[in-house]
Amino acid sequence: MRWLEYAVFLALVIALARPAGLYLARVFDGGATWLDPVMRPLEAGLHRLMGIDPRREMSAGSYILSFLLFGLAGAAGLFILLMLQRLLPGGPADRFLTTPMTADLAADTAVSFATTTTWQAYGGETTLRYLTQTAGLVSQNFLAGASGLAVGIAFIRGVARQETGTLGNFWVDLVRAILWVLLPIAIVGSLVLVWQGVPLDLSPYVAAHGLEGGVQTIPRGPVAALELIKNLGSNGGGFFNANGAHPFETPTPLANFIALLAIAVLPASLTVTFGEITGSPRAGAVLLGVMVALFVAGLVICDLSEAATPHALAGLGLSGGNLEGKETRFGVGDTVLTAIVTSNGATGSTNAATDSFGALGVAAPLINMLLGEVVFGGLGSGLYGMVMATLVAAFLGGLMIGRTPTYLGKRIGQGEMQLIIGYALLTPAVVLLLSSLALNTKPGLAGLTTNGGARGFTEAVFAYASCMANNGQTLGGLNADSLFYNLTTSVAMLAGRYGTAALALTLAGRFAAQRRVAVGPGTLPNHTPQFGALILACVVLVGGLCYLPALVLGPISEALQR
Amino acid sequence: MSPPPRPHLISQARPLLVGCAVLTLRTGLVFPAALLAIARVAFPAQADGSLLKDRGVVVGSRWIGQRFVAPGHFHPRPSAAGAGYDGLTSGAANLAPSNPRFAADIAAAASAYRRENGLPAGAVVPMDAATSSGSGLDPHISPANAALQVPRVARARGLPESRVRALVAAHTHGRAFGILGEPRVDVLELNLALDRAARGSG
Numbered sequence: 001m002r003w004l005e006y007a008v009f010l011a012l013v014i015a016l017a018r019p020a021g022l023y024l025a026r027v028f029d030g031g032a033t034w035l036d037p038v039m040r041p042l043e044a045g046l047h048r049l050m051g052i053d054p055r056r057e058m059s060a061g062s063y064i065l066s067f068l069l070f071g072l073a074g075a076a077g078l079f080i081l082l083m084l085q086r087l088l089p090g091g092p093a094d095r096f097l098t099t100p101m102t103a104d105l106a107a108d109t110a111v112s113f114a115t116t117t118t119w120q121a122y123g124g125e126t127t128l129r130y131l132t133q134t135a136g137l138v139s140q141n142f143l144a145g146a147s148g149l150a151v152g153i154a155f156i157r158g159v160a161r162q163e164t165g166t167l168g169n170f171w172v173d174l175v176r177a178i179l180w181v182l183l184p185i186a187i188v189g190s191l192v193l194v195w196q197g198v199p200l201d202l203s204p205y206v207a208a209h210g211l212e213g214g215v216q217t218i219p220r221g222p223v224a225a226l227e228l229i230k231n232l233g234s235n236g237g238g239f240f241n242a243n244g245a246h247p248f249e250t251p252t253p254l255a256n257f258i259a260l261l262a263i264a265v266l267p268a269s270l271t272v273t274f275g276e277i278t279g280s281p282r283a284g285a286v287l288l289g290v291m292v293a294l295f296v297a298g299l300v301i302c303d304l305s306e307a308a309t310p311h312a313l314a315g316l317g318l319s320g321g322n323l324e325g326k327e328t329r330f331g332v333g334d335t336v337l338t339a340i341v342t343s344n345g346a347t348g349s350t351n352a353a354t355d356s357f358g359a360l361g362v363a364a365p366l367i368n369m370l371l372g373e374v375v376f377g378g379l380g381s382g383l384y385g386m387v388m389a390t391l392v393a394a395f396l397g398g399l400m401i402g403r404t405p406t407y408l409g410k411r412i413g414q415g416e417m418q419l420i421i422g423y424a425l426l427t428p429a430v431v432l433l434l435s436s437l438a439l440n441t442k443p444g445l446a447g448l449t450t451n452g453g454a455r456g457f458t459e460a461v462f463a464y465a466s467c468m469a470n471n472g473q474t475l476g477g478l479n480a481d482s483l484f485y486n487l488t489t490s491v492a493m494l495a496g497r498y499g500t501a502a503l504a505l506t507l508a509g510r511f512a513a514q515r516r517v518a519v520g521p522g523t524l525p526n527h528t529p530q531f532g533a534l535i536l537a538c539v540v541l542v543g544g545l546c547y548l549p550a551l552v553l554g555p556i557s558e559a560l561q562r
Numbered sequence: 563m564s565p566p567p568r569p570h571l572i573s574q575a576r577p578l579l580v581g582c583a584v585l586t587l588r589t590g591l592v593f594p595a596a597l598l599a600i601a602r603v604a605f606p607a608q609a610d611g612s613l614l615k616d617r618g619v620v621v622g623s624r625w626i627g628q629r630f631v632a633p634g635h636f637h638p639r640p641s642a643a644g645a646g647y648d649g650l651t652s653g654a655a656n657l658a659p660s661n662p663r664f665a666a667d668i669a670a671a672a673s674a675y676r677r678e679n680g681l682p683a684g685a686v687v688p689m690d691a692a693t694s695s696g697s698g699l700d701p702h703i704s705p706a707n708a709a710l711q712v713p714r715v716a717r718a719r720g721l722p723e724s725r726v727r728a729l730v731a732a733h734t735h736g737r738a739f740g741i742l743g744e745p746r747v748d749v750l751e752l753n754l755a756l757d758r759a760a761r762g763s764g
Contacts, residue, residue, distance in 0.1 A: 005741045049584055050577040066574055073582045096650060125650055139590030143582075171577045178585065183593070190597050191604065197625055199611040200594075200601045205649075206613065208622040211753055212632055217649045218623050220611045224601065225594035242643075242652035245696030247625035248611070253743025309689070312665040316672055319706075320689030324668065325654040327695050328639070328702035331744035335696075352696040353654030356664070455658040476656035558660050 002307070002333030006299060009260060009337060010292065013376075016265045017288060021272025027180045028153045028173060029277070039179045046175050057166035060509025063154050064502050066170035067147055071497065074143055075114035081136045082106035088131040091204045092219065099127040099481075108486035113140040115497035116148055116378060118230065118237025118348055118472040119489055121481035125219040125240045130202055133239060138225050142186075145233020145379055146177035151501050152270055152380025153177075158508025159387070159408060160278040162516045167508055181266070182232055189228035189262060196258075197251035200224035223248055231262035234378035236348030236472045244338065244351035245327055256334050256351060263345035267376040270383040278408055282527035287386050290535045291375045298364040298375070299340045305361035307332045322361070325353025336361075343368040346378030348472025355451065355459070355475040362458060362475065363555035369465040371543045372427050372500075378470055384504040388423050393531070393538040395420070397524045408526055409516035419507040423500060427468050428546035430495045434464045434488050435550070443484035450477030454558035461550050467492035614754060622750050627701040634718035635753045636703070636711050636730075637678070639690055640671045643698025652697045668692045679714050702746035705734055719760060729755050 026033055047054060058066065083106050086094070099105075099122045112119040113136070124133065150173035157167050194200050199220045206218045223239045227249055230236055240246040250256045268288060275284020307321040321332040330338070335352040342350050343365030354362060368375060374386040395412050398405025405412040412420070438444030438460045448456040459478040466473050467489045474480065480489065525531060601609040612624045622628050627638045629647040641647045642655040657664040672692040676685055688706040708730050716723040733752040736745050 001737065001741055008741060046581075046584065050580045052577055062574075066578070069574060069578050070581070073578055074586075077582060077586065123651065123653070125652065134594040135586065135590035138594060139586040142589035142593075143585055171581060174581070174585075178589065183589070186593070187597065191600060194597075194601045194605045194608050197608050197612050200598055200609045201611070202598070203610070206611065206620055206623075208613070208620045208626075208628075208649075210628050211616075211621055211750070211757060212628075212630060212635065214629060216622060216626070216628060216647065218611060218613075218626055219649055222594050222598065224609075225597055240652050240697075242654070242697035242699070245654070246652050247627070247697060247699055247701055248623075251612075251625050252738065254738045257738075257742050310659040310664075312659045313668060316665070316669050317684050317686050318668070318672060318689050318692055319686045322659070322693075323689040323695075324659075324664065324693040325656065325696045326693075327697060327700050328690050328704055328746045329700075329743050334743050353656050355656040355658055356654065358659050362658075450656050451658040451661045453660065455660055476654060477658065558658075561660055 002303065002336070005333050006337055009257070010295070012261065013264045013268050014288070014292070016261070017269040018272050020265055020269035022276060024181065024269060024273040025276040027176055033180060035180055035184060042179055043175055050171060052169065052171045054169060054172045057169050059165050060158070060167055060505045063167050063170050064505050067151055067501060068498055070147055070170070070174070071114045071144065074140055075110040078113055078136050078140055079106050079110035081132060082109060085129045085132045088129045090130045090202055091221065092125070092130070093204060096125070096205060096219070097127060099123065101127065104483050104486040105481060108490050111490045111493050112472065113137055113235070113237065114144055115470050115493045116144045116233060116235050116346065117467055117470040117493045117496070118235040119467055119474065119493065120237050120472065121486060123241030124238060130221045134222050134225055137237065138229060141226065141229040141233045141235045142178055142182055145229070145235060146174050146182055148234060148378055148380040149177040149181065150174050150380070151505060152383045155384040155387070155504050155508045156274050156277050158505070158512040159410060161512045162514060164512050167505065167512060182229065185232055185262070186229045189232070189258060190224050192258060193227050193255055194224045196255040198224040198227050198255065199248055227259070228262055231259045231347055231349055232266065234263070234267070234346040234470070236342060238349060244349040245353070247327070250351050253329055253334055256330060256338060259349065260338060260341045263341050263347045264376045266379055267345060267382040270380070274383060274387070280408055280527060283408055286527055286529070286532040286535070287390065289529070289532050290539070291386065293536055294375045294539065295340065295344060298344070298368050299336065302336045302340055302357070302361050302364035303332070305358040305364070306336050310358055322356070322358060325356030327351065339365050340368065342473055343471065344373060344375035344377065346373045346381065346469055346471050348466065348474070350473050353476050354473065355477040359454070359555045359559035362462070363551065365473070366458065366462050366465060366555065367543070367551070369469040369471050370427070370431065370547050371539060373469045373471065374539060381470065381500065385500070388420055388504065389539045389542070390535050391420050392424060392542060393535040394524065394526065396538060397531070397534055401522070401524060403522050403524065406517055406523060409519065410511045410514055411517060416507060416510055419503050419510070423503040424542055426495065426499050426503070430492055431461065431464045431468050432550060434492055435461045438464070438484070438488065441484070443482060447479050447482060447485055448477070449479045454554055454561070458554035458558065461554055463489060464492050468496040470496050614750065616754060621754065624748065624751055625701055627699045628750050630749065630753060632718070633714055635756065636708060636715060636747070636749050638749045639700050639703060640692070640694040641698040641700070642694040647699060649699065652699055654696045654698060655694050679710055681710065701748060701750060703749055705745050705747055708747040715756070719756065726756070729759070
């Protein structure tokens with residue numbers, strides 16, 4: 001039954017990718033859509049208020065600057081809101097807010113939501129006001145998610161255009177991403193989740209008088225307002241501490257399945273958008289094919305690890321797969337699928353305690369994040385991440401046949417290659433340097449409060465891989481609410497968001513300026529299965545070269561312990 | 563080809579500041595408020611937290627697991643939320659299988675489960691009965707787990723096992739569309755039905 005569910009999920013993602021991708025291409029091209037009668041007036045109003053001239057396009061530099069400033073302004077606003085949240089009216093009552101909102105926790109949280117990482121070093125039900133959850137977090141889920149999508153679209157334009165200096169207008173793309181993409185899906189999807197049982201109210205926490213006499217405090221709040229957009233915008237930060245495992249966040253397997261579709265469909269569909277805008281649909285299909293192959297590999301590894309009774313429990317007379325940290329309604333199947341989709345999709349909304357997975361069960365999501373989340377990936381960032389990996393393949397392929405390397409008619413010269421290599425090395429450099437800092441200093445080691453040894457090592461690498469990939473999921477055994485982790489994870493989140501986007505858009509700007517070279521008989525074709533295999537090999541090879549030592553010290557040595 | 567426009571900080575100021583403010587208001591306040599208004603009308607019970615009431619008193623939520631230790635009630639899974647099923651500290655134990663405490667805790671829970679239900683040493687225990695969940699508030703147990711508890715509950719309540727088994731069946735959910743998720747039993751709702759049945763007959 002698990003495998004049938006996996007197959008249905010993949011089939012749905014692939015089937016929905018085409019219509020969704022063509023829709024996105026039309027939306028960002030300013031084409032006509034059925035939402036126009038409602039959205040055009042809203043768009044015109046926003047343009048007027050914001051003083052945007054939609055015909056005025058931006059260079060790569062201007063686009064990056066707008067994206068950066070918008071993110072930083074969002075983080076600053078959220079930081080102020082978090083520091084002042086005690087003054088806000090509404091629930092929950094003060095006595096429930098027991099986590100102190102220190103300046104470093106507020107800064108870490110603000111950066112984390114503005115960068116779509118939504119890393120959470122706190123538990124929502126004991127930390128945040130309802131109004132902080134909506135005005136602060138829900139809004140950043142929309143804004144940061146939409147600006148990521150805008151960058152992805154600008155990147156595609158760079159590959160598609162020739163002899164121009166511009167990539168589009170960031171503000172126009174941002175507004176369209178919210179009005180035509182995120183908002184309509186979020187409205188419908190959120191209501192479906194309420195129907196499934198996700199609460200949506202502003203009343204205080206309830207004291208329930210249990211059947212055996214105890215009193216249980218039941219937290220509530222505007223949960224459903226966050227639940228769908230946190231997945232749709234590649235964010236993932238939960239309303240409650242247990243995130244997607246909390247029954248109020250994901251009450252049913254159907255709600256879980258909807259969340260997974262919200263994470264994967266739009267990033268997968270961007271490969272179709274890419275093929276459509278660049279005029280090479282088959283090149284887009286190759287990218288999607290590579291994503292699906294990597295997706296299945298991770299899924300199989302994680303499933304085999306979790307469906308077996310853990311070795312440590314042999315001889316204890318227990319039957320079934322590893323259910324420690326997993327919910328009954330999800331079992332092994334929904335949990336594994338969610339771990340793989342969220343770790344690929346730059347979304348931290350796991351529905352289980354990943355730290356209780358077996359060594360290889362943890363390795364699969366970890367590797368997904370370390371590879372830069374190129375499988376579907378974050379909204380926007382997943383697409384340019386995959387194209388970056390593809391450019392490495394095109395470069396190597398070009399060298400092998402002795403031609404100037406090109407991709408879709410764009411020459412990959414020295415300047416382009418420097419940006420591509422910079423992009424490929426940024427993630428390993430940040431993740432490995434910060435991990436070694438954490439594992440060699442007292443404040444870093446102090447976070448390993450639950451599991452030591454190889455798993456403790458993995459917990460630190462996992463944390464920085466997650467933050468660098470703007471994912472936000474965590475191995476819960478790591479206690480990350482400390483000055484050290486709040487600061488170092490913020491560094492990783494900022495580098496992961498703005499470092500990679502700046503490199504990708506700079507490259508897109510160079511591509512846009514080029515004239516497309518004609519395809520000749522000696523050109524390496526970019527739309528064949530063979531080229532897809534070359535991309536796959538490059539992703540695995542580059543990832544392996546960067547991370548094998550870390551993986552050996554962490555999950556591999558843990559798997560070999562008996 | 564016209565020269566690309568240069569980045570201008572000043573020209574970005576208005577879209578930046580106005581955009582941040584207006585879009586934050588619309589997505590952070592107008593959007594939740596609109597949802598709230600629709601949900602209150604369309605799905606009032608769910609929006610309110612799916613609270614369960616008994617004789618006018620809120621006894622819990624159908625989605626939030628509760629602590630049960632009496633022999634006449636079905637027992638939920640072990641919980642790592644606070645002292646167990648603490649609604650304010652959702653979360654998991656986070657023990658890795660390589661951590662010695664992982665096997666020790668689960669073995670202890672399995673032994674306790676066998677003792678409670680009068681099972682012989684070494685009897686096979688369903689995995690969910692001995693492991694704690696991801697949220698610590700798991701409202702469900704597996705049908706296999708419920709089946710092993712039926713004799714104890716029936717004995718404690720002086721009910722025929724077939725009656726208890728029928729109540730379990732009435733509170734068991736299958737997979738959605740036959741493929742999504744796992745079959746499961748609602749513990750709180752089942753226990754509420756047992757209590758009500760006892761009152762009805764007594």
